[in-house]
Amino acid sequence: MPVPLLDLKRQYALLREEIEARVRGVMDSQQFILGPEVENFEAGVRQLSGAGAAVGMSSGTDAQIAALMALKIGPGDAVLTTPYTFFATAGCLSRVGARPVFVDIDPATFNISPVAMAEYLENVARRDAHGVLRIPTGEPLRAVVPVHLFGLCAEMDPILRLAADYHLPVLEDASQAIGAEYPLTRGEARPAQAGTMGELGWFSFFPSKNLGAFGDGGLTTARDPALTPLLKAIRMHGMEAQYFHRFVGGNFRLDALQAAVLSVKLPHLGAWAAARRERANDYRAAFRRAGLLEKVTLPAEPYAEQGLRNHHIYHQYVVRVAAHERDALRAHLTARQIGCAIYYPLALHQQECFRSLGYRAGDFPAAEAAARESLALPIFPELTNSEQQEVVGAIADFFS
């Protein structure tokens, strides 16, 4: 039985009438740029996440560019981030003219390692005579960008503490993690959510995301609601009063049509995350029953016992197998028509476009190992138990 990596048609079948009515409403209004649908969606995200500001953007990429522009991070700056993420995280830093500086990941979670971060800040970066924190090539270090990869929050407690010690803003790439929670010890009534713990953050609504648009879409968050007008100006070419520009922004607007689709989907996000977690639990049980736990390392759930609902939202279900077996396993699953994917085949410091940064193979062993060993298996709310049995059965056949 073929098993897709992701089948969006199943979700659409459940929401088709509601979405079509909402989209028709936008078409009837002929108001396509910003307007009530976008505002309504932004309010929904603020309410769901607890973010102080939520400003809809044209993609996760543009949402990150807008966040960087809000902090005036640009040419001559350096930003600390992870080498194991989707390209955009570091690509956006380069696009605004800043230099991505990588530190290695925690091999158990795939997320940036706070230990590696501390090591870099303590032993590699240096304060100059004016107290500016600089990297060895001279650029001032302006921010830290942790990524909540695959739907699991990075270890934000130590990251936020370190960043505060070094007076660095934290910008969260929450593109894959809308709704994911973290056991932050801030004494607040509700658990902290991805995209609300740092100064700014961003989500992607690329169609395959847990909250997916019918095209590109994204959103920038900020802890401080007072940043809303700045972010709104940035997404409109820096325009505040009509046709008056004190600075240059971009066209980063979220379409009303996309906001309409996203608003229909938003109330389902919690149930979908719960269903994804159930699928993850089912995988765990099935891999154990099949005796595969020695061969296949399942995703870590470091916050599972800490009273959180969305301790992991399983945007992706990424397992690890020995590097020498990974590609053969992928070929075996593909031959059986079982969807799987490699997120990501190359750590970012090894990408050709970043050669000028001067990194070498071996600089970030945990990220490089993850790139050789990881394999994403099908996970989505509507995935059936028999499909999961098929996936695990095929993997068991491969190792038998």
Ligand SMILES: Cc1ncc(COP(=O)(O)O)c(C=O)c1O
């Ligand atoms: C971690 C990460 N960062 C950034 C992005 C960029 O988002 P988008 O594709 O919406 O521009 C994505 C998603 O594609 C992502 O997964």
